[in-house]
Amino acid sequence: MKEKDQVEITLESNPNELRLLFNLSAQYLSCNKEQLARLKLIYTLLLGRWQNLSRHHIEVEDTKFLDGLQSLKGLRYLSLQGISRITELPKTITGLTNLLILDLRLCHNLENVTAAVTSIKSLTHLDVSECYLLDKMPQGIGSMTNLQVLKGFVVGSARSTDQCRLSELTHLKKLWKLSIRIGSEAQIGEDLNELSEIEKLRSLKIAWGHMKSSPSEYTKPKTSRTFSLGKLEKLVLECVPDDDSEEIKLSQLSLVSEDVRWNVEILRLKFLKELKLEWNYMKRELIQLRCAQIYKCPKIGSSLPGFDENGFWVDETRVPITRTNLELPSDDNA
Structure with missing residues (x-):
């Protein structure tokens, strides 16, 4: 052409x-x-x-x-x-x-x-990521049993009765990479717990959409207190809303599951203004961690030891990972 x-x-x-x-x-x-x-x-x-x-x-x-x-x-x-x-x-x-x-x-x-x-x-x-007019996913995705990569899955309004729920994804036995966008009117409740049932899941991204400035019209979404994904290798969390800061924290993500520590190798934390967590604790618990990005998470810290000016940290002792050949995909490919 x-x-x-x-x-x-x-x-x-x-x-x-x-x-x-x-x-x-x-x-x-x-x-x-x-x-x-x-x-x-x-x-x-x-x-x-x-x-x-x-x-x-x-x-x-x-x-x-x-x-x-x-x-x-x-x-x-x-x-x-x-x-x-x-x-x-x-x-x-x-x-x-x-x-x-x-x-x-x-x-x-x-x-x-x-x-x-x-x-x-x-x-x-x-892949339906960055399709921001989508407000839900169709029922039946759980029957697509050959899916390995699903990007842009939308958790829509609780008012919708004909959308795919996170619980359907537990039928996807081959799924290893998943990205989720939680809509402004979504009420996810305990649904995030369902992700623990996806046995082969290794890469997970969760992004919260713009929350309404007047949430009284809807019931405040509640998130589960324990969310264990012991086999994850990559985790990206973006734009957790401030008004849920007391309920949506990384501490909900159980770092130890049945005495098996997380296998997370790449960790991104972005725009989590209310997240309180010690970096040394994360390094100690995430024993496979190779690299991390902490960006605009002021309660974790803005000048952490070992982080560069862009908020990236790399364990350079874990060869062959270096800052120049780091295989850290962009957010678009998360």
Whole structure:
């Protein structure tokens, strides 16, 4: 695809020979479902952006072309990352019976992940992170038993009766990476305890959304007092709301579970204004800890020994980890 004001997706005379279609730089796409349906044997379709920069904006003229996806029976990898004007996926996506990876990250207009997605039992990776208009996830995600990575799972309003609950995720026996966004009207109660039942979970990110300034309209969400995840290797907590500071603390995360210490290797604590915890205690209990970031957590400390100016700490005795080759992914990939 070449970059110009608008790029129309056109196919050669033998579209059946295509196995991969990759958007290198086009920002404005025009396509129709008949054209898309001709890609009978395509394995990889990346129409979205791959650059990790906000200036790489992509729009589609009309989203009706997505109806043509149902004909792509052999498709394994579909990326619509960062494409504007996609508000929901069509029900015809159920035709993607061999799809492994569905990347919808940064689709800022996405309002609904249709329940049809849950019928794609082959999916191993589902990414809806940074889709901030999403207010819930569809029921049935727990039946997607091949899922290994689920990013952007939304805990929505307690008023919603047709959303997926955290308890459903306990059926995902292969899930090892999970990121959760807790909405402003969510009441998570004891639900976080359910995550302890996901046996293979190794990487967990929990981010709280903007809480309403007048919470009296809703019952104040309560969080469980014990939350044990003894096999975690990476934990990211972001934006715990101040008005829950007495209930939502790292001390709720049991550092010892059945005499087995945490296996956390990477720890991020960000924007936790009320969190009170001693750094030396964390180092002592998290015996596998290789690196950490403590950012804007004033009650832990702003100038901790061994931390650099960006709030990063690395145990340089645990070779080959160093500050220059540290494999610490960005928040976008958490």
